[in-house]
Amino acid sequence: MQALSDILAQKQDEGLLTLSDPELEATAFLGAIMGYPLPGALIAQKAVAPERLEQLAECAISAFLTAWGYRQ
Secondary structure, X not given: OHHHHHHHHHHHHOOOOOOOOXXXXXXXXXXXXXXXXXXXXXXXXXXXXXXXXXXXXXXXXHHHHXXXXXXX
């Protein structure tokens, strides 16, 4: 968690992201990447397909970069 928070803070310092709280936003991002498929998998007692995990990851990355005002 700390490593991602540090990376986000560094990218903010470089002017690539606009963040209010890098640690909180790292937590939210990892929750989106890792947390969404877990409840469904536990309830269904069936692993989520790797392709679906890839789609969820790409969706979360896109949403967070947009929210953070990513600039190249």
